[in-house]
Amino acid sequence: MRYSETHKAETRAKILKVAAAQLRTGGPKKLSVSEVMQAAGLTHGGFYAHFKSKDALLVETLRHSFARSRQKAMQAVEGLPPLHALDAYIDFYVSPIHRDHPANGCPIAALNSDSPRQSKKFRSAYDDGVHGLTEMICTLLQAADYEEPAELSRSILSAMVGAISLSRSVADKKLSDDLLQAARTGIKARLGLTDAALSRIAHER
Amino acid sequence: MRYSETHKAETRAKILKVAAAQLRTGGPKKLSVSEVMQAAGLTHGGFYAHFKSKDALLVETLRHSFARSRQKAMQAVEGLPPLHALDAYIDFYVSPIHRDHPANGCPIAALNSDSPRQSKKFRSAYDDGVHGLTEMICTLLQAADYEEPAELSRSILSAMVGAISLSRSVADKKLSDDLLQAARTGIKARLGLTDAALSRIAHER
């Protein structure tokens, strides 16, 4: 069949979208080509017209997820003054919403223990994503005049990833809530992001 | 064959030991019954004389790993005064050695993104392990007279887990080193564990 010019591209995009959710919820090993295709409304055979292999799909899916994730983060802090942007970003990342929706959350939090078991190309895409995130956080920190923003950004990312990963990994709801909240409080404390500090800044202008 | 009384128990222990390493390096999905048995010097068929199912093995393996991990942690801080114990524990956990040897490291760091995909029993064992660790850290904090030790212990655990998981997950060695070091520095900074503070305590007595 000869479809409209955009048809193949649309199908491909749909496969990627479906795969992006499956990758982050079930991990690379559980993502199955047939299941992805079925969820995209197709049958398994056509898959190889779109991707060279399952691994190629994984890599593209990961890059796609990082890009989307980044977009959403930017939106969350858009237009806010530096300290508030930082505060909003932490609230955005270290939140029950993020914890409860791995399917469209940060790939790092969803896949960190899978990454070491993946292909070189996958891990390279993963590294790019981590770099991107540290740089984004670093920019926020710089704007807010923190010292050693690069090192601090790495430490913050590490703490945020730990917060989501750990709180997702426990089954007990209360324990999860406690872990998440403690982690958020801790991160903010380290940055001196108290309510007092935030409102003081707001009034200074 | 009727072996010595302890023989079956020994074999079982060997299976568990082998499985413990495979679980933490490859994750639950990659651990294969045949591979485990082969690594234990046996053939696949005999497995079910020792464990009811693969999942049963996973659960027992996880508990075993948590117990061993805990032992090692206790050893690392044994006999040290409170603040130094805390400092030593952080150095022990957030270390390149730990990062580079997932096979006998903390199960939380190795399996956090796998946990949500596992059976109820597995997750329950996992939760027990997390509880155990927070309590251990809480005890250390209490001994060193920190305020809100319970909440603080959760925040510290979260940051430590993030540090190891994230630094393991990136392929780039330098990025990994930077992430790990930044995280360790950050955690200590939050606890006021500067060299100055540590030696001051040491001299006070």
Next chain:
DNA sequence: ACGATTATATGATGATTATCATATAAAAGC
């Protein structure tokens, strides 16, 4: 030494899965 016991081995089964060769059919261009 011998028979009973039982830990481990052999081999089979069915399920799942990635991959690919080939078939089908849709629509674009003439």
Next chain:
DNA sequence: GCTTTTATATGATAATCATCATATAATCGT
């Protein structure tokens, strides 16, 4: 409308894997 192109479907293959029924053989108690 008919041919050509090509996106998707069907179906096959081979690999991996958990599970289990049955066979084998080791040694303990006698």
